[in-house]
Amino acid sequence: MSLPRFVRRFRPYSVPISLFAVVTAVVLFVPPLVLGEATGRTYALTVAVLIVAISSVLPYAVAVGVLTVPFLYTGIGSYAAPAVLPTDAEPCTLTAALRHVIAGISYVVAATAVGAVGIGLDFAASSGSDPFPAVGFLPLPALGFPPFLLLGGVVIAGVYVVVQLWRYGRPVRALGWDTVLGTAILGAFLAASPMVALWIFGSYGF
Numbered sequence: 078m079s080l081p082r083f084v085r086r087f088r089p090y091s092v093p094i095s096l097f098a099v100v101t102a103v104v105l106f107v108p109p110l111v112l113g114e115a116t117g118r119t120y121a122l123t124v125a126v127l128i129v130a131i132s133s134v135l136p137y138a139v140a141v142g143v144l145t146v147p148f149l150y151t152g153i154g155s156y157a158a159p160a161v162l163p164t165d166a167e168p169c170t171l172t173a174a175l176r177h178v179i180a181g182i183s184y185v186v187a188a189t190a191v192g193a194v195g196i197g198l199d200f201a202a203s204s205g206s207d208p209f210p211a212v213g214f215l216p217l218p219a220l221g222f223p224p225f226l227l228l229g230g231v232v233i234a235g236v237y238v239v240v241q242l243w244r245y246g247r248p249v250r251a252l253g254w255d256t257v258l259g260t261a262i263l264g265a266f267l268a269a270s271p272m273v274a275l276w277i278f279g280s281y282g283f
Contacts, residue, residue: 089158092240093180096187099236103191103229111197123194130193131186134274138189141266142181149177154259156180156237159245181263184237185270192229192271226271234268 087094108123109115142156149155150169152162157180161173241260245252 088244088246089160091244092158092237093183095236095240096184096233099233100187100190103194107194108197123197126193126196127190129278130189130196130271130274133278134185134189134270135182137270137273137277138182138185141185141270142178145181145263145266146174146177148259148263149174153255154241154263156184156263159241181266184233184267188230188233188267188270189274190229191233192226192274195225195227195229195271196275198225226275227268230268230271233270234264237267238264 104123104127108119112119112122145156149157149162152164155162155173155177157173157176161170161176163169163173238260241264242249242252242257245256249257
């Protein structure tokens with residue numbers, strides 16, 4: 078298969094595939110770096126943290142998916158593929174709205190999952206250990222919130238925004254400022270997901 082043909086086939090599914098790849102990589106490779114070994118116990122602890130985080134963020138995920146439907150309705154952005162956006166010839170449909178809501182919920186869960194794994198890095202850093210001794214992260218300042226937790230959401234949001242804009246198949250300038258801004262705002266909701274999950278769960282004094 079030629080590269081242009083592969084790109085054409087990959088583009089419609091690029092956001093969910095990219096986010097799934099990021100989540101999988103983080104869940105598989107980060108916990109052993111924090112706990113020092115890739116054992117069943119390591120991944121059991123990871124699964125436990127993920128269950129707590131995802132169950133905590135579900136109300137927010139549903140709210141984001143449902144309350145951002147106006148973005149889809151006005152055509153300025155969507156969590157689903159750009160093909161579902163309404164046009165002059167085809168207005169917004171219930172199927173498009175459902176795809177947007179389901180994608181939004183899924184992406185919030187993905188951002189929370191990556192952020193939840195980041196909690197382990199925050200615990201390691203706060204306890205004085207170096208979670209990445211080979212990389213040598215510089216000590217982070219006291220930000221008042223868990224930085225790796227927030228970073229997890231920002232990573233997923235960044236991947237979503239960049240790949241979603243590429244998904245349109247047109248240069249960014251040709252998309253219009255409203256589409257770019259709408260997509261960025263949708264990404265911001267994803268970036269906030271881990272912090273919202275933490276707030277709901279009531280940890281770190283929230």
